Amino acid sequence: MFNQQSRILIVDDHPLVRAGLRSLIDAEPDLTICAEVSNVRDAVEVARAEAPDLVLVDISLDDGNGIELIKRLKVHNPDLKMLVCSMHDESLFAERAINAGARGYVNKHQVTEQVLEAIRQVLAGRIYLSEKMVERVINGFAKKKDGGASSIEDLSDRELEVFGLIGQGLSTSKIAERLHLSVKTVETHREKIKRKLQLATGGELVRHAVQWHMEQA
Numbered sequence: 001m002f003n004q005q006s007r008i009l010i011v012d013d014h015p016l017v018r019a020g021l022r023s024l025i026d027a028e029p030d031l032t033i034c035a036e037v038s039n040v041r042d043a044v045e046v047a048r049a050e051a052p053d054l055v056l057v058d059i060s061l062d063d064g065n066g067i068e069l070i071k072r073l074k075v076h077n078p079d080l081k082m083l084v085c086s087m088h089d090e091s092l093f094a095e096r097a098i099n100a101g102a103r104g105y106v107n108k109h110q111v112t113e114q115v116l117e118a119i120r121q122v123l124a125g126r127i128y129l130s131e132k133m134v135e136r137v138i139n140g141f142a143k144k145k146d147g148g149a150s151s152i153e154d155l156s157d158r159e160l161e162v163f164g165l166i167g168q169g170l171s172t173s174k175i176a177e178r179l180h181l182s183v184k185t186v187e188t189h190r191e192k193i194k195r196k197l198q199l200a201t202g203g204e205l206v207r208h209a210v211q212w213h214m215e216q217a
Contacts, residue, residue, distance in 0.1 A: 006123050007034040009052040011043045013062045040064040059086040067100050067157050074101035083122045104128030154196050162189045167213025
């Protein structure tokens with residue numbers, strides 16, 4: 001018997017995913033779900049009110065993204081343990097998540113035992129990454145490609161967020177509204193993305209972003 005259960009806050013914009021995680025976690029005698037939310041705004045409020053032991057965060061959320069949420073939560077509570085649980089490419093997002101303040105990254109497609117292992121490792125104060133990602137760290141995290149076009153890995157967190165929204169088909173004005181930025185700021189991000197990815201036109205940017213978004217789905 002466990003004397004105390006670790007309390008977990010789930011932040012994911014898919015109701016079925018939240019239900020699946022709740023069922024998985026609540027079946028464990030040492031773990032329990034204290035709350036579940038779908039967006040950044042509610043996550044910040046609930047994290048303050050509930051003081052969870054761990055926050056399980058997705059990358060894509062209703063009103064923003066998990067990387068920015070992790071940064072915001074870290075400002076309010078530097079000791080808060082956070083674990084990203086997402087379907088997005090670990091090689092692209094794991095380093096960003098760790099740099100933002102998360103303690104690990106687990107893919108939603110992993111078997112349930114690995115998700116639970118990741119949760120317990122982070123609760124124990126350790127960092128959790130897949131074996132593939134650990135090898136990447138040992139060999140020199142995020143190696144630069146030898147020549148050729150720049151990688152999406154070269155984009156800043158905000159640029160990657162804008163790039164992803166372009167790939168979802170959002171216009172500049174819609175992206176500005178979604179991210180609470182000015183249209184001019186979004187246009188500046190678009191130009192920086194084009195330059196970093198060596199894309200000549202806005203049409204090339206959109207096609208590149210849509211293709212990348214489809215590969216992530």
